[in-house]
Amino acid sequence: MTNPIAPSSGGTRPPALSIRGIAKRFGEKIAVDNISLDVPAGSFYGLVGPNGAGKTTSLSMATGLLRPDAGQVLVQGVDVWAKPLEAKKLMGLLPDGVRLFDRLSGEQLVTYSGLLRGMDKDTVAERVKDLLAALDLTKDAGTLVVDYSAGMTKKIALAAALIHAPSLLVLDEPFESVDPVSAANIRDILHDYVNSGGTVIVSSHVMDLVQRMCDHVAVIAGGRVLAAGTVDEVRGGMSLEDKFVELVGGRNQTAGLQWLRTS
Amino acid sequence: MVAHLLKLKLDLLRNSFKRTPWQLVGLIIGGLYGLGMLVMVLVGLAVLGAADTALIGTVLVLAGSALFVGWLIVPVVLSGLDMTLDPARFTTYAIPMRSLLAGLALSSFIGIPGIITLIAAMGTAAAYWQHPIAAAAALVCGALAALTCVVAARAMTAASTSLASSRRFKDVSGIVMLVPLMLLGPIMAGISTGLSDFSAYLPKLADTLSWTPLGAIWAVPADMSGGAFGPAALKFLIALATLAVLLWIWQTCLAKALVTPAYAGSTSRSAGKMGFFGMFPQTPAGAVAARCLTYWFRDPRYSAGLVIAPLLPLVMMFAASQSGGLASMGLILGYGGAFAAFLVAWSISSDVSYDNTAFALHLATGLSGRDDRTGRVMAAGVLALPLGLLFTFAGAIASGNWAAYPGMLGLMLAATGAGLGLASIFSARFTMNVPLPGESPMKAKPGNSFLATLVQMSGFFGALVLCAPVGVFLVIDLVQGQTTLAWPALAAGAVLAVVYVAVGINVGAALYNKRAPELLLAVSVDR
Structure with missing residues (x-):
């Protein structure tokens, strides 16, 4: 499922983030079902998926906020759940849906x-x-x-x-409700950061943004990884949005809301 | 539409049980308490029925007026008391004003205070068992009175909404209104002693009130039982007019509130004001302390505690002043300082719950348990110790008993240490259902009561046990009528305080390191 790519900055750097078979269940609901991902060092990694796909849950487990039921997470070879204080020094986290x-x-x-x-x-x-x-x-x-x-x-x-100038940035929905000018500024900052050797993971459901901004992408739905790799590999000639819809499915094939017409 | 609103309220109530069974336990306990009160009231009313009509009228008018005032004041004190059906949430659904008003008013009766008010008000009929016609009137008037109560509460809430939507007002008003509530006992005692022949004054007061919107409705059956049908009719009109005016106020304010979205007014301020962050050592623990201390002053949920804690010894002292002289008042004040300091120290037992999901920052930055616990203890200690010192010092001055002063200090230190130590452990283990950030400090979370009470009780009881070694010295002194053990008490208090805090931080830190993600999960259930 995963498709480790040679790190862009050459050499044999270990993956910035390596997720091995993490799973989480809340009561009856399986939120994350055995997800494995390798995020190459120096990549700009997009995590896309429909609402409720398990993006936030996965990222919370990857960053030490939520204890996984199973699996392992390594940040530059440091186990997040065995050595949390050491691993968290390497990460910067923008969580979604938590207070400040x-x-x-x-x-x-x-x-x-x-x-x-x-x-x-x-x-x-x-x-x-x-x-x-x-x-x-x-x-x-x-x-x-x-x-x-x-x-x-x-x-x-x-x-x-x-x-703290982390070497890995994990951003959950960083552009939500941010105005276009600020969003452009943030993108510039993130690109500079990646060019200088940092690694960024962003989750989003704006496909256009991910296609333009990221070099790698993983598609998650129903708590599983449907596809992962470089953006070009994953989209395979289609637009990322079309590929996403093809992978995830769920488009309504009916004629829509017939009564929702003004004329 | 009205039925929909009522069903919505019921659904919300029922769904809240699904989240945690404790909610149900709390509702049952609250319900039993209310039921007990209700039975007492109804029995009291029936007994009252044996008295002569004038007395019945006086009692009911006074009690009814008090009830009405209660409904007027409580929503302001407990801003956001019951916002399950916050009108602001209906703005986007074009609900006809008439249906909205009726639905909201009737939904107020779904809930313990509402239903009890309704039954008690209609139950006033029981007091008129000697006068069937008046009893029938009391049923009607009781329902009307209960309706007036809930409409008055709604009108007050709606009228203060425009003010209350400003965060600063919300922060301050809740705390300011607490002070008179806390001092209610002394104030009432003062009034009652001031009016020595109070009982002679009461019928006159009731008579006056019966012609005002506050008491008119309650006086109608009373007047009818006395045969005064003319005044009864007039008072009924006053009551109807009251309800009409309240409805109009409510409707007007609501209509305005519905088209005026909440706006948090603020001016931008530039950098440079670091507040407590500049005063504490700039280490992780120091930063936590600075942040917590900032919250003690900026977050009303903390500041409310800071207002209540110093008032409690004063209230206790007042009780003492009734019996003893200045000397015993001073002693109470001095030893009460230990209680005030403990209350502030113990407040951090719900620190993580108050943080809510903002706690994620502590987790994400890889803060160690020791730094987290130490910082929180530092902030509470910085407040508790001066407060305790102030009270013990004032107590020593008032009593003139300087020989007892070291003993007061010792007890205060032990109580503070016990509070901080216990709270450090408890807050790393238990999260409680507290008001969320930005909510009123007085907002009662339905159903929290049982587990929270259990935790609070064990904290208080634990602190009592931990203070016992110091207490033994003080009690021996008291029994012997001496103060020779005051200095040993101070020494014991100081040593114990250090031990308690050290043990508390160590145990709490170990718990934190093991369970921090679980704490975050527990608080994120409630957000």
Whole structure:
């Protein structure tokens, strides 16, 4: 199912993230059913799937937030669940659907995230300033996060994930409710980061975005990997969106809502 | 449409049981409590029926007016008390205003306070068993009164919505309204002593109230039982007018609220204000402490505790002032300081639950259990210790008993240490169903009560046991009428406090390291 590709930066770097047969069941529902993936170091990896496919659950298990029922996750060879503190140093995480400490100001929140990782205060202060400027949040730096708009909240969470310059970035739905200008800025930041040797995993259900932005992609549905590899391999000449629909299925073949016509 | 709204409320209630059986246990306990109250009220009413009509009228008008005021005030104090059918959620469904009003009003009766008010109000008929006509009128008036109560509550909520949609107002109002509630005992006692011939004054008060919107409806059957049909008719009109006006206010405010989406007003502020982050050591533990301390002041769920804790010894002191003199008041204040400090320290027992899923940041950054526990203990300690010191010091001054001062300090230190230590362990093991971030601190989570009470009880009981060594010294002193063991008590308190905190952090950290992902899973169920 997986298709390890030679790392773009050459050499024999181990995969940035290696997921081996993870599974998770919530009560009766099997959310993730034996997923295995290799994310090559230096790749820009897209994770796509319909709603409820198990993207967030998989990423939570891969990053040490949710204990898998079975399987193993390695970040640059470090087992996330055996050595969590060591593995988490290598990762930056933008989780989806969790709250932030939103009674802190944006500046405080990013600082907090840096200090929690044991960084020294001067480095933190310097990077906070850079991050706020890069994400266009400088003029709202002192505003409480609870008063931020949805897009600003996403951006400040991204800043909190970037502050320790991780070698692997895991971003769950990073572009949701982010305005187009900010989204373009974020894409530039991420591309620079990948070009300098970092690895990015993004989950999204915007196929266009993934096709343009990522070099690798995995399609997940029903808690399983349907396809994985370079974007060109997976889409095989079709657009990613068409390929996705072909893989996942579920398009309604009926004539649609006949009554939903204005004339 | 009205039926749909009622069914929605029932479905929501039923679905909440499916999430956890504790919800059902809590509802049953709440229901039994309410039922007990109701039986007492109804029996009381029937007994009251044996009295003469004037007394029945006085009691019912006063009690009824108080009930009405309660329904007016409670929704403001408990902002977001029961927002299961928040009108704002219906904005996109063009529900006719009339149906919406009727549905929301009737749905208020599905729930313990609503149904009990309805039954109790209609039960006032029991007090008129000597006057069948008045009893029949009481049934009608009771239903009307209950309806007026819920409409009044809804109108108050709707009227304050425009204000309440500002986050700052919501944060502050809930806390401010707590203070008079806490001091209710002393205030009432003050009033009752002020009016020495209170009982002579009551019938007059009832008579006045019966002509106001507060008491009119309750006075109708009373007047009828006395044969005063003219005033009864007038008062019934006043009651109807009251309901009409309340309905109009509700409708107007609701109509406005439905087309005015919530807007959290805020001005952007630039960087530079690091607050507590600049004051604590810039280490992981220091950062956690700074963040927690920021929350103690910015998050109303924490600040409410900070307001309540210092008031409790004052209330206790007030009770003492009735019996003893200044000296005993001072002692109570001094030893009460230990209680206040414990309450603040113990607050962190639900820290992780208060974090809710924001806790994911601690997990994602690979924070060690020791740093997490230490930071939280530092923040609570920074608040609990000065508070305890202040109270013990004030107690020593008031009592003039400086010989007992070391003993007070010792007890305070042991209580703080026990609270911090126990809370560090409990919050790494149990998560509780607390108000979510941004919700009112007073919002009661239905069904949480049982498990939460169990955890709270074990915390309080555990702290009592842990403070016992210090307590033994103090009790011996008290029995012997001496203060020779005050210094040993201080020494014991100080040593024990250090031990308790150290053990608490160690055990809590081990639990945290083992269970942090499970804690996150537990709090993310409730979001």
